[in-house]
Amino acid sequence: MNTETERAYLAGFIDGEGHIGLSVLPSVNGQGRYELVVSVTNTHEETLERLQQLWGGRMYRRKREAGKAWKEALYLRWMAKQADAILGAVLPYLITKREQALTGMAFQARIRQNKSRLLTSTEWEEREALRLRLRALNHRGGDGEAYPIPFVEHPPLVCQGCGKEFVSYQKTRKYCSRA
Helix, strand or coil, rough: CCCCCHHHHHHHHHHHHHHEEEEEECCCCCCEEEEEEEEECCCCCCHHHHHHHHCEEEEECCCCCCCCCCCCEEEEEEHHHHHHHHHHHHHHCCCHHHHHHHHHHHHHHHHHCCCCCCHHHHHHHHHHHHHHHHHHHHHCCCCCCCCCCCCCCCEEEECCCCEEEECCCCCCCCCCCCC
């Protein structure tokens, strides 16, 4: 368990150099799949290595663009359950990104409640509302307006074993169950 000082230290990095968002990953059903992401970016490698020792996560290098004068940056990233645990630990110390953290944690709670890969339109709309809220909280200007992603209805399939209709996120599935 991390100390109170370590939680406050990480919260300062998340508030100042961090990002709380949803990463969109491809999925077989065509809707896309979202995962909560918390990341911290910095140019001081030893600092991020220390945070990684304390909190886990994966470290990545951001390549420097040719002709740019900035230093090579690194970022430390936590995803899904690990990101949720990080936010829960540092929430009392967050100031700038507190609303993003609460929204991200609410999104992760929806995933915990409904573990089915096949989402209802209601569940899709609830998750989409949280995604749009988080996107709006992170918005810094420009033309980055977020648009809702429509729900994709899955047509029923017919089981080749028993002839019963069933719904699956896998379009090529042939049977309704193992039996």
